[in-house]
Amino acid sequence: MHQAPPPDLSVFLASSAHDMKNSLGMLSGLLEKFLAEQSETVFSGYKDLSSMLYETRRINNDLMQLLALYKLDQNLYPFDPHPVAVSGFLGELAAQNARLLAARRITLICDCPDTLVGHFDEDLLQGAINQALNNASQYTRGQIRLAAAMVDGMLEIRVEDDGEGYPPCMLGDEAAQLGVDFNRGSTGLGLHFARSVAALHKNKGRCGSLRLENGGLLGGGCFILQLP
Amino acid sequence: MADFISDFSRFKFLVVDDFAGMRTLLRDMLRECGARDIDEASNGKDASSLVSRRKYDMVLCDYNLGAGKNGQQILEEAKVNGWIGPLCAWVMITAEKTPDTVVGAMEYQPDGYLIKPVNSALLYSRLGKLLARKSAFAEIDARLKRRDYQGALALCDEKMTLDKGAYATDLLRWKTQLLLSIGEHAQARELFERILAERDVPWAQVGLAKAMQLSGEYAESRSLLEQVVAENPANVEAYDWLAQAQDKLGDLDGARKTLERAAQLSPNSPVRQKNLGDAALRQGDVAAAEAAFRKSMHVGEHSVLKTPDSYIGLAHILGDKKQLEEATRLLRKMPQAFNTDAAKIRAKAVEGLIARKNGNETRAAEAGAALAELVKNAQTGIDVAASMEAATLLLATGRQEDAVGLLAVVVQNNHDNAELMEQISDAFTDAGLASVGVQWMEQARRETVALMNQGVLLARDGKLDEAVAAMRHAVETMPNNVRVLLNCGHVMLLALQQQFDPALKREARQILLSANALSPGEKRFSQLISQLETLKPGA
Known part of the structure; x- marks a missing residue:
């Protein structure tokens, strides 16, 4: 049996971006749920919460784009029109x-x-x-x-x-x-x-x-x- | 047809996710969308068990479920076992879109993907559309269940004239699949060409290439598929078909490179890895073949699509490398992995063949004796590969009678397959029985042809009752010969057209269906069964 070569750093980049996306998915789902349960007049943190959701979405979008671009570059993206x-x-x-x-x-x-x-x-x-x-x-x-x-x-x-x-x-x-x-x-x-x-x-x-x-x-x- | 179903309350949902937080989130979102009936599963085992017991309208399944089966493997198992029909909407939830989640073969693709994060608004909109699409096909599906293929096609056309929207393409795609599945290759091809005249649609290009291969035009198919993968280098399905075309055209090197690329994109298919192993072996690259067979076994661990061929392939390689202990261990493990009579027989046969190749005649003889017992006690059918391997060892260990019993069935079911007939004659030669083999095969083939023709000739002379009896006898002798089964169905249809008999109609249907199970998608089957199903008493 021969030893596997150490993995390329780009593999970790892609796989951890993937992992981060999972966490962000949870985060934005929970934030949305929370926002839906609150009203602006009652909950003082409403505005901050919506900013948090905005930023979460932004990070998620960036990650999604980075991942997709990486895959397109590597000829790995399953383009499906x-x-x-x-x-x-x-x-x-x-x-x-x-x-x-x-x-x-x-x-x-x-x-x-x-x-x-x-x-x-x-x-x-x-x-x-x-x-x-x-x-x-x-x-x-x-x-x-x-x-x-x-x-x-x-x-x-x-x-x-x-x-x-x-x-x-x-x-x-x-x-x-x-x-x-x-x-x-x-x-x-x-x-x-x-x-x-x-x-x-x-x-x-x-x-x-x-x-x-x-x-x-x-x-x-x-x-x-x-x-x- | 309605573009959207807004009331989710009448549908049965299943949510599969290993992470409790995500499961709850999805369930709450579904409830927010109006769903009432929602089951949950946290792993592949529970999901399979639920899917096998309840008819869900929609399954929302996370692709990555930790240890055990992944989402795609659950879907494949459900489809192979017939737990879900075409009306069940399967939605795969993934963190990102990658080709390794896409296995390639169209029949195992989910109805949709949802990329995380998913919110309830998106869920409502996507699922509402999907449920509407499935409902729209319910009527067509009902006709298919009655095997009214022409009716299903007509309904498809009718719906297409009413709908020019996004559904129209769904209907078109569906119609092409139906045409291919009933063996109407020329019609399917014409339809693909019509679609492609308007737009460069990848699925229609792959479909056309597939139809070309079905009518033997491998060179045309290859050049079309080369274009497709040049445009879209991650189209796994296109690579699989391209490899097949290259293989048929004798371009072994090309086929192997194409399979390597496909396996690199989508490594989780046990069959693709096995094909890669075969391709490497044909080029004498034993190391690569060994790696591919091992990978096939590994990715097949939880898959219903795992194949005994990779075990057998690896065992032969290990045998040639004199790693006999590992080969034996592997072959002893095989019956547990597959648990069929055929797998037990193959494992024992190959164990003996390897022993013999390594000069251990005693062990080969022991395996031969055990094998003869296994063959005698087999409850289920012994496939061609198992029969050939078993017969080879039985002949070589002096059990000619047992071997001939197996080979007779192979000849009866495949008398027109030249390649297989050659393998049989090789097996005799290998055992030093070359002239016995030639004589035996000649006779077996002659008997087969005579038995096959008897009924057809009687029918031609108008002696339909006698023809039916003769065909029935032929089917009893050769229950796995597709040609015999179809001929029998045909003769019974002729008899029914003269005089209707509900029992004979049922018998004919059963026989035709078993022909279709053996060799799906034959045009003759769909024609005969359509005629049979439209027969009415007194007609």
Whole structure:
């Protein structure tokens, strides 16, 4: 019998990220349950609790993205696009974030035709859009719009807010390559993730993409994913 | 059809998680969603026992359950044993999406995955959709249970014209599976091609490649699958089919590399590891084969899909390496792991063959004697692999009569399988009985063919009563010969069309069903059974 070689550090990184995700899952489940049982008027720690939930979600999102990117890089991610009723999918995202957004007094408007069907990997898209919603909730004055429509044969999903919008350096094609954005306090992971996820979706020679704009129906930042 | 079921109160749920905190959390969330009937299990053993006793509408199962079975193994066991049907929704809960949780074979895939963290809003939305999807298939499933395949297909089409949403693809996917399962390969293929004309859908690409292999077009299948894995390097199912195509095309090296890649992505399949061992062995890489067989046994420990082939493969390797004690220990362990007559017979036969190969004739003879007893006392069927291994040892240890008894059954059931006939003749040659073997085989095959043809010829002459009697006799002699069973069903159908007889209809159905159990997915079976089921008294 020969001895097994010592495992590569990346294996531990991946497996402990996995473990941390389990713990965070429990943590955010319990926080949500607790929030649901309390009311803002009675429980003085309500606001702190909702911040705790927000931060937990953020860590979880980051971990999910890191893990997925690691696996994509290692050709280990089981990419699984399938047809999805988009309005249901957006409704799911809205429901997932409802408690959190309500606690921060943010209104989320969903805008999507009932009959719209998209073809994508639900888990990856969910990660990308959750991140965008989290971001928007930092910069909004009170409203976020989550919308989807077919544009030129591509499925377009938009996360718009009514905040001040992205700084000029983040807009345009070249800015898209920029990584770290200290102005918006982000590591660039979210955008890199969203961009990688979009690019993974291909069909009949067309490929998905991510675009950042200012304006939209609410006049603030717009995070726009296009999928073939 | 309804897109969503909002009332969870009429469904039976099972929650499986080893961690009490998570179980409680899931149960509370389900209650929040309106569920009333919720059972819980904390390990694979309890989960299997519950699933085997109650018909759950939905099982929420954590993938990682600590020691013992994992979630996927519980699902496989439930499917293999028929504890859950197509209407039970199985949702696997995982911390992350990885290919090692995805085993590959479509028939063992869960209906959905939930990635932690799960909250009640997400749970409600996902499960409501899934329950609606399952209910939508209930009508189709009812027709399938009556073996009304054409009716099920028609209903599928009808529903597709009504529904253009996300369900339409579910229906399409379902229809392709049904077509493949009843042997309508050409129709399935046409459907895959239609789907792919609109969109590059990975499952349809793999499906098309599979249909190509079923009609013998391995080169086309290979090139399609190479495209699929180039686009999606973690598609385990595509690798498995690609390896098969490469194997058939004689590209042993390619097949082995592909299997290695698949096993690296998804190491927990005992069958894939065993195939990898075979592939390595064919290339003479004994060390790699040994590792793969060991791995197959290891990952198969709690799996219903574990295979005796990896035990046998490893035992032969150990025998060749003169590690005789370990080989014996392994073979003595095998009957406990499988607990079938066939496994006992294989273990004893290979024990003797290894002893003989190592020059220990006494031990080989002892094994031969024990083996003859096992064969005589076998209660359940002895499969081809067991028959061949047993006959080889019996011939070599001078028990020609016992051997011939086993081989006669193999010939009767597989007289048109050239490869197997060659193996039989090798077994005779190995025992120094080459000319006896040739003579015996010639006669066995002649008798088989005569017995098979008798009923068919009588039916052709219109002597249906006599034909039925002859076919019945043939089935009694060759109960595992698919061709005989299907011919018998056919002749009985002809007789029934002339004069209806409910007892004969039942008999014919039973015979056709056993043909389908032996060789699932034959077009002739689905055609005959459909005709049989639509027969009515007086028709």
